[in-house]
Amino acid sequence: xxxxxxxxxxxxxxxxxxxxxxxxxxxxxxxxxxxxxxxxxxxxxxxxxxxxxxxxxxxxxxxxxxxxxxxxxxxxxxxxxxxxxxxxxxxxxxxxxxxxxxxxxxxxxxxxxxxxxxxxxxxxxxxxxxxxxxxxxxxxxxxxxxxxxxxxxxxxxxxxxxxxxxxxxxxxxxxxxxxxxx
Amino acid sequence: xxxxxxxxxxxxxxxxxxxxxxxxxxxxxxxxxxxxxxxxxxxxxxxxxxxxxxxxxxxxxxxxxxxxxxxxxxxxxxxxxxxxxxxxxxxxxxxxxxxxxxxxxxxxxxxxxxxxxxxxxxxxxxxxxxxxxxxxxxxxxxxxxxxxxxxxxxxxxxxxxxxxxxxxxx
Numbered sequence: 097x098x099x100x101x102x103x104x105x106x107x108x109x110x111x112x113x114x115x116x117x118x119x120x121x122x123x124x125x126x127x128x129x130x131x132x133x134x135x136x137x138x139x140x141x142x143x144x145x146x147x148x149x150x151x152x153x154x155x156x157x158x159x160x161x162x163x164x165x166x167x168x169x170x171x172x173x174x175x176x177x178x179x180x181x182x183x184x185x186x187x188x189x190x191x192x193x194x195x196x197x198x199x200x201x202x203x204x205x206x207x208x209x210x211x212x213x214x215x216x217x218x219x220x221x222x223x224x225x226x227x228x229x230x231x232x233x234x235x236x237x238x239x240x241x242x243x244x245x246x247x248x249x250x251x252x253x254x255x256x257x258x259x260x261x262x263x264x265x266x267x268x269x270x271x272x273x274x275x276x277x278x
Numbered sequence: 279x280x281x282x283x284x285x286x287x288x289x290x291x292x293x294x295x296x297x298x299x300x301x302x303x304x305x306x307x308x309x310x311x312x313x314x315x316x317x318x319x320x321x322x323x324x325x326x327x328x329x330x331x332x333x334x335x336x337x338x339x340x341x342x343x344x345x346x347x348x349x350x351x352x353x354x355x356x357x358x359x360x361x362x363x364x365x366x367x368x369x370x371x372x373x374x375x376x377x378x379x380x381x382x383x384x385x386x387x388x389x390x391x392x393x394x395x396x397x398x399x400x401x402x403x404x405x406x407x408x409x410x411x412x413x414x415x416x417x418x419x420x421x422x423x424x425x426x427x428x429x430x431x432x433x434x435x436x437x438x439x440x441x442x443x444x445x446x447x448x
Contacts, residue, residue: 119439120439120440122439123436124429126432127428127431127433130310131425133310134314134318135314135317135318135321136314137314138315138318138319138321139318141314142318151343155335163331167321246311249307249314250304253303253310254303254307256303257302
């Protein structure tokens, strides 16, 4: 497979080198990635469920959304940085991984869904902010968002089980290993 | 414990979980989704205690909104976690991170239960009553505990890298 030069550059970067060489970098970065992804998912789920009218419509949608968005974006930013660091460690392997590609596509769809909601649907929020069922477009955005984010997390977990490792062995490496006697 | 783990790993149930390649990733995915539900539910309750969110609602309303999700999520996490232990018992019980995680979960859940039951009635039902500094500190501590628990959960896969000579694998 042809690996784009930008992917090779990311892999060859200092960050990629650090991720590969440091013993503790990968577990710490992965843990932060899982944690911040969990915060993104959990906070978005509260907003999405409210878009579906759950548990009720007594609390204004805008109040719920405005209170949580800063936590969602803060966590997403950290999640993106840690995700990029993990990508840098094995960029060419991730690039060819189907689960990774589906995850990127799902993230793109999540972004489009959010943009349409923020730029179009939310303009009419005054009509359904409180005490009435949200507009059909708002309910659709909420349901779609739940499905998309569950997909992102499931395929993300699948990456770890399908990517394998890049065990390119240097041509000049002498593999005549001497094992001590048993 | 190692003997028990080795025995469990050889049972047909464990072999089924290990050999069906989709079970562990699926169960881990549900486990991670539930981290989001449980952690954010607990975070919402804590942020209400510190009056950072939903300060216009009584504590009781926020508790009844999020506590069922927190407990429900925890039950699902215990179930999925059990499947992961059955599937990879030696990996789990020989990891220092696993035992630290279990201990911190016990401490965190106990703290939250006691906290929920001991909120004074006026603080529970009033939207304006302030929690004491001590209670706010305990609420924040539960969030810190969850952070440590989530970190340790991921660290199970890297016990030697994280703990070095302290690792039970070493």
